[in-house]
Amino acid sequence: MENTKKNSVAKKILRPELSIFIFFIISIVAGTLISPDFLDLKYILSTMPLYTELGIIALAFTYLMIAGEIDLSVASALTLVSCVSAVLYQSGMSMEAVIPIGLLLGLVLGLFNGILVTVTKIPSLIITLGSMSMYRGLAQVLIGDGSISGFPEWFVGIDRMLLFGVVPMPIVIFVLLTVIMEIILKKTFFGRKVVAVGSQPQVAVYSAVHVDRVKLVLFGLLGLSEGIAGLMSLSRLGLAKYSIGVGGELDIITMVLLGGTAFSGGRGSLTGTALAFLVIVLLKTSMTLVNLRRMDQLLVIGLMLIIVIILTDKLNKYQDQS
Amino acid sequence: MKAKEKRLSGMALREVGVVAIILIIYVIGCLIEPRFFSFDVLVNILLFTPVLLLISLGEMMEIISQNLDVSVGSIMGFAATVGGAIFRYDKSFPIIVVFLVTTGIGVVLGLINGLLVTRFKLPSVIVTLGTMNIYRGLIFILMNAKQIDNMYIPQNLIALSQPMKSVIGIPYTVIIAFAAAALVALFLRRFKTGREIYAIGCNREAAELRGINATRISMLVFIIAGGLSGFAAMLFISRVGYVNPVTAGSGMEFTAVAAAVIGGTSMAGGVGTTLGTVLGCLLLGVIYNSISYIGISGYWQDAIYGAIIIIAVIIEKLIKTRLVKGQEA
Secondary structure, rough: HHHHHHHHHHHHHHHOOOHHHHHHHHHHHHHHHHHHHHHHHHHHHHOOOOHHHHHHHHHHHHHHOOOOOOOOOOOHHHHHHHHHHHHHHHOOOOHHHHHHHHHHHHHHHHHHHHHHHHHHHOOOHHOOOOOOHHHHHHHHHHOOOOOOOOOOOOOOOHHOEEEEOEEHHHHHHHHHHHHHEEEEEEHHHHHHHHHHHHHOOOHOOOOOOOOOHHHHHHHHHHHHHHHHHHHHHHHHOEEEOOOOOOOOOHHHHHHHOOOOOOOOOOOOOOHHHHHHHHHHHHHHHHHHHOOOOHHHHHHHHHHHHHHHHHHHHHHEEEEHHH | OOOHHHHHHHHHHHHHHHHHHHHHHHHHHHOOOOOOOHHHHHHHHHHHHHHHHHHHHHHHHHHHOOOOOOOHHHHHHHHHHHHHHHHHHHHOOOOOHHHHHHHHHHHHHHHHHHHHHHHOOOOHHHHHHHHHHHHHHHHHHOOOOOEEEEOOOOHHHHHHOOHHHHOOOOOOOHHHHHHHHHHHHHEEEEEEEHHHHHHHHHHHHHHHHHOOOOOHHHHHHHHHHHHHHHHHHHHHHHHHHOOOOOOOOOOOOHHHHHHHHEEEEOOOOOOOOHHHHHOOOHHHHHHHHHEEEHHOOOHHHHHHHHHHHHHHHHHHHHHHHHHHHHHHH
């Protein structure tokens, strides 16, 4: 009796997310050792919005990966949304009208992938490889090599709008989304359907789950998050350029995988992704503090990814055993 | 017996769709721009393939064995940087030796991937996403982020990818790559180990029950893919003429997956042919060349390239299902 209780406590603690949590602690300790300024919470909070856009997309991406699909076009879609919004504003539309259009455009870009994947049954990796270069290409067609800026005062600088005088707005949005989406995944019927689609598509079909419809909703959701992220980057940078967020899709996939989501689908958590986001922000901040070049940082991120995956795998096996 | 025959011809039909799309795009290209209808353009289309083809062949074998490797681009970049560094040190270094060195580097990096995947029984995508970053980061630390300029690259290496310098008008790099493809095809079709790659991709448990050592085969596939990428590095230097540690091979991994899958390799494993992958590379080459020849403004190129990839895979899929259905009826 006591033994089983002990076991269940251990099981609660030794969750797959634990490995990324350990790295969370390590990165804080390492950061503090590297520079005394690191523990300045205000400083960390002020650097976070740099990555929040990718973090928000990573949340919706987690859903999609749990359902067994992948989308390489995420960063390009972000760029296209921000470029189209900028062009619309420049052509005389008011910012209040541009925002909903930007969100809608994100939704459409996501659904475009979703419809192609569900109707043609071509692997999402291939479809979105095409839309990845198509979306960024369209942004390039719209704006060319230049950039657009000069947005209204109230729209620019979302990262400088603070809640309670300390927490930047993007972080607030990110945390809210994490909580809401985790609850939906773990507690609602829809959340269970997402997991079912990813773990046993055939069984899901027999259990009267509309697999394609679920996938379509998830692609749409991802698109919406691209819309939000696109507008956020427009507001934070105050300008639109076609080369914004190049390579961001890999950062996003890294966050999702670091958080313990299975690439083949069926398993994953938003808390894991959010923690992975934090770890990456902390690591990148501390590495920048010691003047490590962006490309040298790749080595550290890569090593961490492999170690976390090995640990997560062991923890998953432990959970399955007991 | 008859059913078997039908299935076999059904397999061959996989490639017909790709051939059709290649021809359609080529004809459209010729109609829009008459200059497109020339020997030079055909050579240029072929010239697009060597580096991509070698990497795609490795990727194809990995996908067949139910693995996915996104580090091949970084492996190619790594090997190319080292190869370039050797030439910077001594321009007259024998090219054959450098070929061996870059291939060796590819083998070692592939071996590391294979060890991580098989020892820890981890999904290959995640492991290689990690090593992709690690290898790319290492290039930087080794090279101190400096580019290897054109002046260090020996002329006789660059000549390998110039049609004028070849006896039959087709650059040697193209011939090398296609010869490699023929070897891979022979290996996959006629050799026991080659067949075993398909076996573990179709049904790993069943393959193991028949006495196939799946771990050994997976290791081998990673090593071959790494070696091919390392070998491709030299063709890359020959074609491009300089090595930039940031751009060399970046994004190549996804293009290689696309080439393999367009050619009929199934992401579920166990299915895929060398011919299909060759055609997949040629299709991407035709798309790429027609866009630049037709004189579409540089700004439009990426957008159209992406759109054509999507349209091409959809049409190809339609043709394939139509044909296979016709066979069954």
